[in-house]
Amino acid sequence: MTQGSASSPDLVTYEVDFEADPSSLIYTFGGVEAKVSLNTPSVLVTSSQDCFAGAIHSEHDLVSHVCDPRYLNPQTGPFFINGANPGDTLCVHFVSIEPHFTHGFSTTVPFFGALTSTGFTATLQQALPEMTWRYGIDFDERSVRYEAKDSNFKVDLPLDPMHGTVGVAPPLGEVRSSLTPGDWGGNMDTPEMRSGVTCYLGVNVEGALFSFGDGHARQGEGETCGVAVETAMDTTLILDVIDGYPTPWPRLESDEFIMTTGSARPLEDAFRIAHTQMVHWIAELTGLSTMDAYQLVSQVALTPIANVVDTNYTVVAKVPKSALKGAVVMGGAHQRLRTMATHVR
Amino acid sequence: MTQGSASSPDLVTYEVDFEADPSSLIYTFGGVEAKVSLNTPSVLVTSSQDCFAGAIHSEHDLVSHVCDPRYLNPQTGPFFINGANPGDTLCVHFVSIEPHFTHGFSTTVPFFGALTSTGFTATLQQALPEMTWRYGIDFDERSVRYEAKDSNFKVDLPLDPMHGTVGVAPPLGEVRSSLTPGDWGGNMDTPEMRSGVTCYLGVNVEGALFSFGDGHARQGEGETCGVAVETAMDTTLILDVIDGYPTPWPRLESDEFIMTTGSARPLEDAFRIAHTQMVHWIAELTGLSTMDAYQLVSQVALTPIANVVDTNYTVVAKVPKSALKGAVVMGGAHQRLRTMATHVR
């Protein structure tokens, strides 16, 4: 079912230049020439720049002063996946995601975020103040330190590294900004995209043109102010392809859960997409009728919101595998890549 | 700060007649005479009818055949809370919530639910099939059994009893159907409303006029098909009042989390309400500035969706107390009622 499933994976290293000029990086899904071609399965050892393209160096740097709006959220890639064709599914298994530096930054950005008017939810009000918070990262304690700007309050929060942006070239010849999520993946900003998880993406163009970035040392669900604890990341992932199986919207799988995503506005449409996808997937996995699957999802789904800040909002539907009674998901891809990963680390 | 906090609570028993004619039960918040007056604190030992007013007896009973649309989601109450006045907060601590029978029912209802058009999201399409599922409840295993209608698939799911509907009389002289959630509480349908949790409700009229119902043996987040595992419940709760402290939107507190709710359409407005409430609450609890609290919420909030099916949708924002460094919440009401509860069981 999967190319090269018996063979041992290729090992590919792709270095990111953290000193690169932002204008030399890539900011779209689609519309960019592939940097590297990979066979499948391949282990890819690489890194990603933070969403500010590295322009924030201290809590005194404000986004509107130091960042160029054309050069936000640079991606690593795109990677041309040999053998990936429209109608296939790309498997992206995250072996490890670790902050590249010992700190991260979060900010507010004028007219961006869930608790402010924006360019779309447009009002006549003034913007909220623009501020930058610096978080120290403690790798021994696996924590990040929040420090208030206007008082002495400090608290350590669990380090939980993830990638906000993961995707392939979109369908219909579109080229989409790395700031937007959709059925090609993109800027979904779900904290579920952490190490140990496999992400499934439908392939729209030959070679898939996979890229990813936007590392977060951690984020709350909804990414309320629009900016997580943003960090450059060192990431190892395994790429594989499931031939002839299309995936309409990005899916995820962990050891315990299968997950579907929907990205749209209003937020209830993101919910509807994620949950219809889950109903149809469960019906396929278990042989349940659509109505029986609808009923089961209604009683077992968890629904962690991903983002309510990007140009589309993202909702994740999450069903425990224990409710599926041993159904084999995606031909066992996650378990296979999980095992492969143990040989990598 | 709280009336009668030193005294031991009154014990009040209020019996629900499970054979009562549906038309004799209550279906609104506001607009109904109080059944009983209570001092605070009081332990209330009572029950609630299921959302079908008991009309579904087997999987062959369909809602549109056996239920009168005027008599859906009956509530227990209202209770007049002596000393509760506009501007105060009512504390509702759930000591125990246990299914009254050894089974529950879920159904689909024509043009109701998240994955169908409805009377508001109106389309010209046909309704989905109307069906009823019976769930057996195993109290020893603390599980409910899902059984597919169209195949032999069966699976046991954890029993997790909760109340979908909890509220007081609304402001502005309104009387609202028990099918609707809003700032008075009502049909929020959050699985967080389980035993061990304290719910805080702003008082809008003298005596608060508290009522509750809509027991669920369990539900998924979002209550996708619109109907959980619906069960009559035997419930023990403690009622208390915080004088002179208003609560604009319902809040919850567990041993680990503080939670805010928002109920509105579109779903992003429910998110916005819950999270602005959380930002302002945390600022008040910790002395953080509004912007610092916004930042903290952005990195720590969990956001379990409650319902995407009722006349307003409900979102819960959830922040671990560990991120608040020992801040005392609501004058310590939850801890006090939690302790009181240990003497009740």
Added chain:
Amino acid sequence: MTQGSASSPDLVTYEVDFEADPSSLIYTFGGVEAKVSLNTPSVLVTSSQDCFAGAIHSEHDLVSHVCDPRYLNPQTGPFFINGANPGDTLCVHFVSIEPHFTHGFSTTVPFFGALTSTGFTATLQQALPEMTWRYGIDFDERSVRYEAKDSNFKVDLPLDPMHGTVGVAPPLGEVRSSLTPGDWGGNMDTPEMRSGVTCYLGVNVEGALFSFGDGHARQGEGETCGVAVETAMDTTLILDVIDGYPTPWPRLESDEFIMTTGSARPLEDAFRIAHTQMVHWIAELTGLSTMDAYQLVSQVALTPIANVVDTNYTVVAKVPKSALKGAVVMGGAHQRLRTMATHVR
């Protein structure tokens, strides 16, 4: 088909006390005893207070200073319509609507309006400035004069008087604030509710309990800042009943158009309600199939937005009678009441 259609109408005069204390007026649909009983058809000669309950006397009066939030948008009524029963339709024909005074006021109100965050579309931003504009009304020129506050700009706009709020008691035992629109009518704020128009409202309770108010000397579509040119009104209307014909959502009829309304959030749901209502109504009136009616509506409907500011948003769908080839609407009620009106003036 219609009660008393052959008889000449009763003439009922109901005087409004413009000096009354705001707390003595009515602010809900439902929940209030009828002031007067009317037979049908009746000509009702009466008045309405402005939405500020008369509290604004000059451009120096600000809503948050001079108005009590519990006493906004007072209604005239309710009127008990003899013979109106659930399942019937109440016909409200506006014979004339004329401002009671020679001026009106508009204002901004903190966190209310389409171009500001609100209590539901909640953000952390500051409110817009609160201001009051005074409009002189010139009855000879049929104009209202806009005068800028911050410059010398002045311009005369056409006088186009209408009622923002028209409705009956809601279903399900609910009592709804006069600030909210829904299937019972209420605060729809459509400029189509002008003299010469008939409004059709489904009856939910015995006697219908009709009331109305919220006169506007004129308003833009959407009522963008949330406040029109608000004026007390002298209004003559004819009330009649269509027996045994239910109207699910408020409809309007002018000499040229039939119109349906939908009130909901998000705004696309208001659109969907209005347009499904129109499709089904046209199918009924013309014998077209649902799909043929859907096609016709798609090519002929006009869709003037009513309000994007109230607790539900309202959209009107409008189809020229010329596209319906002489179909008889509501048994000819509008034409009959229109003729009756010529004898009243």
Added chain:
Amino acid sequence: MTQGSASSPDLVTYEVDFEADPSSLIYTFGGVEAKVSLNTPSVLVTSSQDCFAGAIHSEHDLVSHVCDPRYLNPQTGPFFINGANPGDTLCVHFVSIEPHFTHGFSTTVPFFGALTSTGFTATLQQALPEMTWRYGIDFDERSVRYEAKDSNFKVDLPLDPMHGTVGVAPPLGEVRSSLTPGDWGGNMDTPEMRSGVTCYLGVNVEGALFSFGDGHARQGEGETCGVAVETAMDTTLILDVIDGYPTPWPRLESDEFIMTTGSARPLEDAFRIAHTQMVHWIAELTGLSTMDAYQLVSQVALTPIANVVDTNYTVVAKVPKSALKGAVVMGGAHQRLRTMATHVR
């Protein structure tokens, strides 16, 4: 202020091959090489294919059978406008828009339209029936003939030709499907885009890369079923550039009205965009303060909905020039192009 304003316009003829293979046409804004370069002002005499790429020949052709989903809504262009640079505004004046054939088609398309669930507003319901309606066009009577499929009902409706899709290359390096509207224009589907109107578009890339298509013999507001009376068109337009004046969202100007557009979801965001744009534009044109302009817009705006069916919904805000007391709009571009047009016809 405008390039070449004194010179007489170039005359450019660009022929469309109505027999071309759909795969050879263009379907995106951005991402395509310019076909022709134009100086400004230029009169462009050209045509456009219908949204089906000419694949529907009779009422027996269904979209899902005869159209390739990759090849819907072909555009004429793109045209490279010499001298148009980011930060400038492109003026597109429609001199004449006339159907190329004596008929047009409308259809339903599975899971597309305002009164059905869709891929975004996803439900588990069946699709509505797929059908095609043929409209005869009578150029003498200036009418189109609606004929029901399921009965004998026929009615003539006014011919009112317009272009649904008009735009330039988007910002941020994006390439967008011709099915989507946004700040670059695109598939706005407003009936206001008729002859005699000037459309203003902000330029995002050198040469603007203007294209247009999607002719409608007429459409209702909202384009409810998603498909207007679709026709190939012969169109004459004048293109000009305003140097150094940016236009954030597409604007229109007729002899009587200035108009702004917003394209977003939910629909209230499209409303908010259009109306904030209008407030700021009027403040700029009249010297009114923002709050005074907000007040004026609230009392004078008309708000014809454009579409509630595309991947973004579009709302138009429309203010009569009579309310602006002679303010000169866009340096008088519309009047100048209108005069130029009289010499063309």
